[in-house]
Amino acid sequence: MTFRALGLMCTFALPCAALALAGCADADADAVGTYEVRIYGEEYIEEGIPESVFADGWSISFDEFLVVISDVEVRRGAATPVVEDATSRAFDLTAASSGEGQRVLQAEVPIGTYDEVAYRVAPATAATVAGNATPAQLAELRAGGYALLVAGTAVKAGVTKSFRLGFQTHTRYDGCEAMGVVSATSPGVSQITIHADHLLYDSLVSETPSVRFDLVASADDAGDANGEITAAELAATNILAEENYQTGNQPITDLWAYMAYQSSTVGHIDGEGHCTNTAVE
Amino acid sequence: MARRPIAGAVLCSAVALLSGCDATTESTSTNAAVVADSDGLTPVTTDLGYLVTLDTARFALRDFELTIEGEAHASLWDRARELLVATAHAHPGHYAGGEVTGELPGDRIVTWTAGGARAALGTATLLEGDYHGLNFYFRTAGASDGLGANDPLAGHSAVLSGHASKDGVDRAFTLVIDIDDGTRVVGAPAEQVVRAGTPVTFGFQLLTQDPYAPGTLFDGLDFASLEADGPSGVVMTPGTASHNIFRRTLETHDFYFLASTTP
Numbered sequence: 001m002t003f004r005a006l007g008l009m010c011t012f013a014l015p016c017a018a019l020a021l022a023g024c025a026d027a028d029a030d031a032v033g034t035y036e037v038r039i040y041g042e043e044y045i046e047e048g049i050p051e052s053v054f055a056d057g058w059s060i061s062f063d064e065f066l067v068v069i070s071d072v073e074v075r076r077g078a079a080t081p082v083v084e085d086a087t088s089r090a091f092d093l094t095a096a097s098s099g100e101g102q103r104v105l106q107a108e109v110p111i112g113t114y115d116e117v118a119y120r121v122a123p124a125t126a127a128t129v130a131g132n133a134t135p136a137q138l139a140e141l142r143a144g145g146y147a148l149l150v151a152g153t154a155v156k157a158g159v160t161k162s163f164r165l166g167f168q169t170h171t172r173y174d175g176c177e178a179m180g181v182v183s184a185t186s187p188g189v190s191q192i193t194i195h196a197d198h199l200l201y202d203s204l205v206s207e208t209p210s211v212r213f214d215l216v217a218s219a220d221d222a223g224d225a226n227g228e229i230t231a232a233e234l235a236a237t238n239i240l241a242e243e244n245y246q247t248g249n250q251p252i253t254d255l256w257a258y259m260a261y262q263s264s265t266v267g268h269i270d271g272e273g274h275c276t277n278t279a280v281e
Numbered sequence: 282m283a284r285r286p287i288a289g290a291v292l293c294s295a296v297a298l299l300s301g302c303d304a305t306t307e308s309t310s311t312n313a314a315v316v317a318d319s320d321g322l323t324p325v326t327t328d329l330g331y332l333v334t335l336d337t338a339r340f341a342l343r344d345f346e347l348t349i350e351g352e353a354h355a356s357l358w359d360r361a362r363e364l365l366v367a368t369a370h371a372h373p374g375h376y377a378g379g380e381v382t383g384e385l386p387g388d389r390i391v392t393w394t395a396g397g398a399r400a401a402l403g404t405a406t407l408l409e410g411d412y413h414g415l416n417f418y419f420r421t422a423g424a425s426d427g428l429g430a431n432d433p434l435a436g437h438s439a440v441l442s443g444h445a446s447k448d449g450v451d452r453a454f455t456l457v458i459d460i461d462d463g464t465r466v467v468g469a470p471a472e473q474v475v476r477a478g479t480p481v482t483f484g485f486q487l488l489t490q491d492p493y494a495p496g497t498l499f500d501g502l503d504f505a506s507l508e509a510d511g512p513s514g515v516v517m518t519p520g521t522a523s524h525n526i527f528r529r530t531l532e533t534h535d536f537y538f539l540a541s542t543t544p
Binding site: 240 | 418461462463464465466467468520522525526528529532533534535
């Protein structure tokens with residue numbers, strides 16, 4: 001076993017013990033409080049990804065970053081969810097939120113501690129409703145069957161590339177490591193966090209991938225070179241001989257398929273909290 | 282952007298689970314020897330028509346993880362451990378396959394030699410169960426491995442040497458591979474039942490032939506196009522397109538196997 005991990009656990013154990021005990025004391029089923037699930041794209045989406053993040057000197061700002069969220073569940077361990085909401089909602093995460101993100105739902109739940117959240121990022125359908133997305137954005141998501149649509153501009157040394165890319169990813173994020181504590185006086189909150197930089201990670205298998213844009217930009221140079229990067233141009237970019245863009249077991253050969261795969265990994269919980277992401281065929 | 286640390290939150294989750302209210306059962310921890318097993322180094326004919334004999338392969342690896350599928354581990358420690366393990370897989374595409382319930386941590390140089398004896402890699406600690414998968418990480422071999430400065434593996438992740446023959450021409454080859462530190466191979470197949478009190482040995486194999494589909498480790502590699510290395514040899518070095526393509530093959534789980542073997 002990982003004894004170092006056990007030691008770390010002991011370091012944190014005392015301050016957490018009260019929380020754990022509170023979880024066990026949630027026996028008063030009549031007492032209820034409020035649980036809120038929010039969605040947030042962090043500064044990367046609201047303000048842009050700065051040059052310092054990139055390994056190759058680019059910076060990116062997003063004009064739109066649309067995400068379709070559905071099938072939100074909140075539960076404690078393996079217990080029956082206290083929140084189950086299948087509603088498909090579309091959000092534009094570029095909207096400034098002062099760090100609060102956008103509200104997905106709010107529900108009354110028994111007082112207690114909830115440690116698991118699940119949700120789905122899935123293609124928009126006719127049933128999808130607007131979270132904070134505009135009618136035009138909602139219409140584009142529905143028309144394209146997109147779960148994720150990112151539009152923006154990348155800049156490097158006087159070169160500007162624009163992009164508007166829709167992804168039809170369908171991903172279930174389960175077992176998200178939440179820590180929502182609901183009391184009679186304060187709501188529990190879980191934040192679905194969307195990591196835009198994952199779309200541009202240069203490896204599917206590295207523990208420490210870099211964020212790169214050179215190859216993405218070069219797809220337009222090799223295409224019509226009109227300054228707008230398209231899905232077709234990315235699909236025409238073979239990655240097999242690239243030093244980066246390692247794919248492990250995934251039989252991926254082009255940059256569009258690579259980014260589409262990455263689009264199934266953008267979801268987290270409460271910042272850096274992890275989920276088990278499963279692609280839905 | 283600075284990411285918010287989650288270690289505290291995850292550990293809190295672990296502690297909360299440790300003190301959870303569910304009834305549980307305990308799994309039994311045991312040990313198993315792990316050896317480098319060269320039985321997978323069979324001569325193969327590639328898609329380009331080369332008859333390839335791999336003589337030796339040396340890989341710099343670390344942190345073997347043994348995975349089990351379809352079995353719920355209900356001990357409180359297990360649940361805590363699963364959370365801790367999950368935190369190590371912080372990036373896309375990770376944590377595929379079964380649950381990690383066994384490990385052989387630490388850095389190792391794994392050497393496979395055709396016809397060679399099995400070489401001990403260490404003793405894994407694991408829970409009872411039916412093991413179906415293996416994960417591990419590549420790294421760069423360094424001074425801490427005790428390699429001499431002239432060792433061809435020093436500063437690299439893998440070196441493979443052998444012979445490739447085609448159209449009456451035999452070429453000795455050396456393939457020097459660099460793979461990013463921390464690159465993880467997920468889900469190499471394993472076949473081993475582990476029960477406390479029953480000694481088992483895992484044989485870690487590199488395979489030259491894909492056991493489940495047509496294909497060899499060297500498919501797509503045109504040995505005649507590699508850089509000359511002496512009068513009858515060729516070498517593949519990092520930074521070339523052929524290297525980058527071949528490296529991808531090494532990073533898949535297709536050419537590794539964790540066999541049940543004898544000590």
